[in-house]
């Protein structure tokens with residue numbers, strides 16, 4: 172399940188070509204999408220590839236993992252805005268099939284239940300893209316989140332707010348809470364590609380490798396998934412034991 176690539180660019184090639192292949196064989200694919208710095212080169216390469224290979228993305232359905240509570244879809248730091256900027260505006264999607272939780276929903280709990288229901292109605296996620304937080308979160312499922320949680324409202328940890336402050340320049344404050352798909356929706360995905368790049372992820376990747384499955388490190392749950400790939404660049408893999416790093420070879424793009 173573990174694959175090491177030289178750098179984020181070769182990961183972007185691999186993930187974007189995997190996505191294109193899957194969409195070609197099933198244009199109505201249901202994708203689970205992530206935001207964050209890790210995904211930016213991947214979406215950029217995907218956009219290029221879709222254009223070059225004239226792939227039809229109009230029948231795709233997507234569900235984003237999460238959104239900050241209190242940010243409207245038009246707020247420049249919302250995940251809706253991120254998705255428009257990095258992916259949605261560049262290709263001919265059917266916008267009615269693209270879902271991002273609404274951080275301004277008047278009843279957030281009801282909205283979370285409804286979001287989870289929609290994922291089920293679409294048959295669940297077929298291919299889920301994930302990044303990982305420096306504390307091991309996936310989506311915004313912070314350490315300690317029960318593995319049986321569904322889409323819910325979460326209070327973000329100080330660590331996550333600090334990590335994400337790099338996206339909020341000036342005095343803008345990182346929101347204190349978010350809506351996230353739960354561990355259940357993520358683990359029900361038929362296939363998962365988790366990507367971690369850069370030295371800032373090396374420590375949590377090493378911890379993931381060392382530890383048994385535990386709610387204290389949400390990302391460890393992927394060890395229970397039959398079709399999850401953990402895709403690392405060399406920097407993110409740098410604290411893995413030497414023999415592990417040597418024995419792993421990149422899957423061909």
Ligand code: F6R
Nearest residue numbers: 205206207208209302303304310
């Ligand atoms: C974002 C998300 C988060 C990020 C994680 C890593 O939608 O679900 O779990 O994937 O915080 O973020 P970056 O890629 O910015 O390091």
